[in-house]
Amino acid sequence: MKSDEIKKAALKYFTIHGYEGTSLSQIAEDVGIKKQSIYSHFKGKDDLFLSVLKDAKEMELSSYVEYFNIMKKSDPEKMLYGFLEEMIKMFQEVESLKFWLRMGFFPPTHLYNEIQKETDDLQVQQEALMEKIFGTWISAGVLNSGDARTLTLAYSGVIVAIMVELVYADNPDRVAEKLAASWTIFWRGISK
Amino acid sequence: MKSDEIKKAALKYFTIHGYEGTSLSQIAEDVGIKKQSIYSHFKGKDDLFLSVLKDAKEMELSSYVEYFNIMKKSDPEKMLYGFLEEMIKMFQEVESLKFWLRMGFFPPTHLYNEIQKETDDLQVQQEALMEKIFGTWISAGVLNSGDARTLTLAYSGVIVAIMVELVYADNPDRVAEKLAASWTIFWRGISK
DNA sequence: CATAACCTAACGAACGTTCGTCAGGCAAGT
DNA sequence: ACTTGCCTGACGAACGTTCGTTAGGTTATG
Numbered sequence: 001m002k003s004d005e006i007k008k009a010a011l012k013y014f015t016i017h018g019y020e021g022t023s024l025s026q027i028a029e030d031v032g033i034k035k036q037s038i039y040s041h042f043k044g045k046d047d048l049f050l051s052v053l054k055d056a057k058e059m060e061l062s063s064y065v066e067y068f069n070i071m072k073k074s075d076p077e078k079m080l081y082g083f084l085e086e087m088i089k090m091f092q093e094v095e096s097l098k099f100w101l102r103m104g105f106f107p108p109t110h111l112y113n114e115i116q117k118e119t120d121d122l123q124v125q126q127e128a129l130m131e132k133i134f135g136t137w138i139s140a141g142v143l144n145s146g147d148a149r150t151l152t153l154a155y156s157g158v159i160v161a162i163m164v165e166l167v168y169a170d171n172p173d174r175v176a177e178k179l180a181a182s183w184t185i186f187w188r189g190i191s192k
Numbered sequence: 193m194k195s196d197e198i199k200k201a202a203l204k205y206f207t208i209h210g211y212e213g214t215s216l217s218q219i220a221e222d223v224g225i226k227k228q229s230i231y232s233h234f235k236g237k238d239d240l241f242l243s244v245l246k247d248a249k250e251m252e253l254s255s256y257v258e259y260f261n262i263m264k265k266s267d268p269e270k271m272l273y274g275f276l277e278e279m280i281k282m283f284q285e286v287e288s289l290k291f292w293l294r295m296g297f298f299p300p301t302h303l304y305n306e307i308q309k310e311t312d313d314l315q316v317q318q319e320a321l322m323e324k325i326f327g328t329w330i331s332a333g334v335l336n337s338g339d340a341r342t343l344t345l346a347y348s349g350v351i352v353a354i355m356v357e358l359v360y361a362d363n364p365d366r367v368a369e370k371l372a373a374s375w376t377i378f379w380r381g382i383s384k
Numbered sequence: 385c386a387t388a389a390c391c392t393a394a395c396g397a398a399c400g401t402t403c404g405t406c407a408g409g410c411a412a413g414t
Numbered sequence: 415a416c417t418t419g420c421c422t423g424a425c426g427a428a429c430g431t432t433c434g435t436t437a438g439g440t441t442a443t444g
Contacts, residue, residue, distance in 0.1 A: 020210060025428085037393065105298075161352045178345050182345065185343070188380070228406085229421070237404065
């Protein structure tokens with residue numbers, strides 16, 4: 001499907017150059033068509049962008065759900081650490097994660113409301129997923145402390161810190177070092 | 193000074209709309225001059241941008257150094273938690289912090305090298321500052337564990353997580369909740 | 385079966401607008 | 415008198431978008 005090719009190229013450039021820094025001619029050239037032809041598939045730049053955004057959201061959410069469903073039976077240490085590792089791997093393979101991160105932080109202002117709605121929705125779903133798992137662990141007495149909400153927020157903080165490191169430097173050694181440090185302290189903070 | 197006004201307006205728009213999304217006419221209008229008059233003060237858009245960048249770096253570093261010098265004598269808990277609170281306050285008051293964060297994450301690609309150089313330099317200085325303090329605390333035996341490097345990286349992770357929350361939602365309650373959660377776990381992870 | 389009507393995807397050309405930038409002139413402060 | 419700051423005017427380039435048109439495939443009609 002040609003429109004998928006267009007979205008794929010659009011994802012790439014939106015991620016690297018942002019919304020304003022990406023031109024339709026750039027995307028079209030990447031696909032091998034003229035920029036006018038994009039209008040056969042999308043109403044315009046905004047329509048294309050929002051379409052890419054929705055795909056990225058779906059991708060992000062499904063990978064979350066998938067991993068959590070697979071791992072929810074294993075012990076907390078293995079699962080929580082494993083998820084961080086998995087995320088690092090995905091971040092380099094799946095381009096939509098970086099796109100999502102960028103647009104969540106710094107959305108094009110004229111689309112702020114539409115983007116905010118999506119990011120909020122995703123965040124709520126992700127946190128609900130986590131909170132439930134932390135809740136079962138606390139009930140089972142395998143974790144030290146506190147309420148599920150606190151653990152969820154702290155853990156998602158660790159996730160964000162790693163993601164930022166991935167965007168910021170993209171230096172594998174640095175990322176590994178950061179992961180090790182953050183995990184060490186976090187795990188010591190929540191384990192018995 | 194008029195060039196300071198220009199830089200101030202530029203900072204504002206660069207922060208909100210990014211490099212590509214900001215036009216010189218926008219900046220000029222904000223100052224009350226024509227866009228061509230900007231060229232009386234700066235060589236061009238890039239020159240203005242890099243000038244703003246250097247100011248922001250200086251601001252960020254000096255506020256770091258200032259706080260650390262004042263607080264280095266107090267106990268770890270008070271200082272580390274206090275710094276997070278201070279950062280939240282500054283983030284809303286000092287615009288250059290948000291600017292710095294954005295450009296560190298998503299720089300305009302054609303200025304990547306110049307920006308990377310500055311961000312790297314700042315990061316090294318900040319981490320050196322932290323690591324030294326953690327080192328003295330460890331030597332004094334007031335902290336539980338590990339090497340200073342690990343604590344530094346983990347703590348800067350907490351900082352980043354809070355900053356991201358500030359950018360992401362800008363909801364004071366949400367930020368406070370995140371701070372409380374991250375701090376609780378982090379402190380439990382490093383204290384005796 | 386043939387043909388007419390329609391749909392899709394792509395095109396070249398052009399639209400009006402905005403972009404960053406350069407050149408030259410005019411007024412004020414030293 | 416000379417520099418400095420801001421102005422007007424203009425520039426080529428690029429932007430997103432619209433237009434009319436073409437080629438090819440699908441569907442419906444006679």
